[in-house]
Amino acid sequence: MTPTPPKIRILLADDHTLVRRGVRLILDAEPDLEVVAEAADGAEAVAALRDIEVDLVILDVAMPRMTGLQAARGIARMRTPPKMLMLSMHDNEQYFFEALKVGASGYVLKSVADEDLVKACRTAIRGQAFVYPGAMSALVRDYLDRLNRGESLPRTVLTEREDEVLKLIAEGHSTREIARELTISYKTVERHRENILAKLGLRDRTQVTRYAIRAGLIEP
Amino acid sequence: MTPTPPKIRILLADDHTLVRRGVRLILDAEPDLEVVAEAADGAEAVAALRDIEVDLVILDVAMPRMTGLQAARGIARMRTPPKMLMLSMHDNEQYFFEALKVGASGYVLKSVADEDLVKACRTAIRGQAFVYPGAMSALVRDYLDRLNRGESLPRTVLTEREDEVLKLIAEGHSTREIARELTISYKTVERHRENILAKLGLRDRTQVTRYAIRAGLIEP
DNA sequence: ATCCGAATGGGTGCTGCCACCCATAAGTCC
DNA sequence: GGACTTATGGGTGGCAGCACCCATTCGGAT
Numbered sequence: 001m002t003p004t005p006p007k008i009r010i011l012l013a014d015d016h017t018l019v020r021r022g023v024r025l026i027l028d029a030e031p032d033l034e035v036v037a038e039a040a041d042g043a044e045a046v047a048a049l050r051d052i053e054v055d056l057v058i059l060d061v062a063m064p065r066m067t068g069l070q071a072a073r074g075i076a077r078m079r080t081p082p083k084m085l086m087l088s089m090h091d092n093e094q095y096f097f098e099a100l101k102v103g104a105s106g107y108v109l110k111s112v113a114d115e116d117l118v119k120a121c122r123t124a125i126r127g128q129a130f131v132y133p134g135a136m137s138a139l140v141r142d143y144l145d146r147l148n149r150g151e152s153l154p155r156t157v158l159t160e161r162e163d164e165v166l167k168l169i170a171e172g173h174s175t176r177e178i179a180r181e182l183t184i185s186y187k188t189v190e191r192h193r194e195n196i197l198a199k200l201g202l203r204d205r206t207q208v209t210r211y212a213i214r215a216g217l218i219e220p
Numbered sequence: 221m222t223p224t225p226p227k228i229r230i231l232l233a234d235d236h237t238l239v240r241r242g243v244r245l246i247l248d249a250e251p252d253l254e255v256v257a258e259a260a261d262g263a264e265a266v267a268a269l270r271d272i273e274v275d276l277v278i279l280d281v282a283m284p285r286m287t288g289l290q291a292a293r294g295i296a297r298m299r300t301p302p303k304m305l306m307l308s309m310h311d312n313e314q315y316f317f318e319a320l321k322v323g324a325s326g327y328v329l330k331s332v333a334d335e336d337l338v339k340a341c342r343t344a345i346r347g348q349a350f351v352y353p354g355a356m357s358a359l360v361r362d363y364l365d366r367l368n369r370g371e372s373l374p375r376t377v378l379t380e381r382e383d384e385v386l387k388l389i390a391e392g393h394s395t396r397e398i399a400r401e402l403t404i405s406y407k408t409v410e411r412h413r414e415n416i417l418a419k420l421g422l423r424d425r426t427q428v429t430r431y432a433i434r435a436g437l438i439e440p
Numbered sequence: 441a442t443c444c445g446a447a448t449g450g451g452t453g454c455t456g457c458c459a460c461c462c463a464t465a466a467g468t469c470c
Numbered sequence: 471g472g473a474c475t476t477a478t479g480g481g482t483g484g485c486a487g488c489a490c491c492c493a494t495t496c497g498g499a500t
Binding site: 414 | 488
């Protein structure tokens with residue numbers, strides 16, 4: 001009897017039972033992959049990592065209590081963090097960038113085919129970045145090219161001040177209110193807002209709100 | 221050899237491959253249930269119903285092109301509509317009421333346990349309403365009580381048209397875009413928006429966005 | 441027959457948002 | 471020392487959002 005090679009140990013975090021079923025079904029069918037634990041939210045996933053050792057964490061981007069992105073930030077700060085693969089419902093560039101920013105090795109959609117999910121796992125384990133196929137925009141391609149050439153880019157898009165203003169905008173405050181809150185001029189807030197919209201490629205406050213919620217910066 | 225009883229024929233509509241995997245895995249394991257077709261969005265589901273005959277349609281509430289709720293409205297208008305079971309990611313009253321309003325027999329969360337999903341299917345086929353367990357708020361309980369006493373529904377605050385406008389506003393579309401989308405006047409959209417703000421007690425589009433996300437009407 | 445709600449559309453005016461233009465002080469990087 | 475970024479602030483103009491006002495049509499309920 002030949003000894004089987006060690007399998008890639010996977011922690012699966014998603015709040016939807018049905019999704020966990022589907023993913024587990026696909027991964028456990030592979031000879032080199034094994035789902036060794038499941039978590040129903042981000043906090044649970046982080047807690048589980050303190051008890052068991054895994055090679056790869058598959059995180060749903062949007063989960064209650066602690067979103068996948070928030071969890072990923074925490075996991076990335078561990079001493080020997082496992083690889084991370086973000087699972088998302090949204091074919092969305094902003095999300096994708098957020099995921100890479102927090103240290104994920106890949107980003108796959110819940111609408112992916114089986115083989116792509118398996119491929120993403122193996123790619124992530126090898127330490128390479130995986131892009132969900134079929135939806136790779138020029139923006140994403142550029143980003144990955146730079147990444148592969150070793151260029152540093154993880155510069156946070158927004159400055160600290162812009163982050164503050166972003167949050168206040170997303171919380172529904174008017175420009176005037178924000179100015180009062182930060183004790184700066186109305187015009188300065190407008191300037192920050194302009195920069196935020198330009199940098200994130202958004203059009204107005206409504207989109208800022210959705211962005212901030214997606215990114216886990218504020219609660220809905 | 222005893223003849224097997226006819227299985228309940230199910231159409232499964234969800235845009236996420238992984239969810240379809242999970243649901244099919246669970247249902248096909250039951251002796252009396254059989255997933256005979258799948259669809260990746262609402263339009264596909266409606267189209268499929270023209271070709272094949274099913275007893276039950278399981279619809280994801282949020283799908284591209286045509287949402288599950290929209291599809292359900294269309295299906296309900298068929299000559300002999302199949303039973304409908306809405307599948308949602310959100311433990312959310314607004315969604316639940318919407319589902320019942322369009323004629324669904326049940327509403328289950330994607331986080332349900334296997335048995336509950338199976339139970340929901342069988343309950344729907346018997347023509348009874350199914351409420352996802354564990355998340356039945358007082359509001360829902362009241363509603364079902366009234367329903368069982370034969371009283372008419374307390375009607376959701378917003379009209380169908382207002383719901384449409386609400387979603388489009390929350391998705392970041394401008395008044396002009398919405399007018400074009402719905403092929404109505406700019407002023408009419410403004411009127412709907414005014415009514416929405418008044419009815420929900422909101423002040424502007426930003427708050428509408430957060431409300432819609434909180435209510436689970438749109439994805440962040 | 442009447443009344444009401446829902447959907448449609450118009451007018452007017454205020455205010456806020458957003459896109460351009462401009463500048464300066466302080467800090468960092470090379 | 472210059473180049474660059476960040477944070478600060480001003481001006482101007484256009485258009486959108488929002489709050490009021492108004493009306494018509496249609497269908498269902500009383």
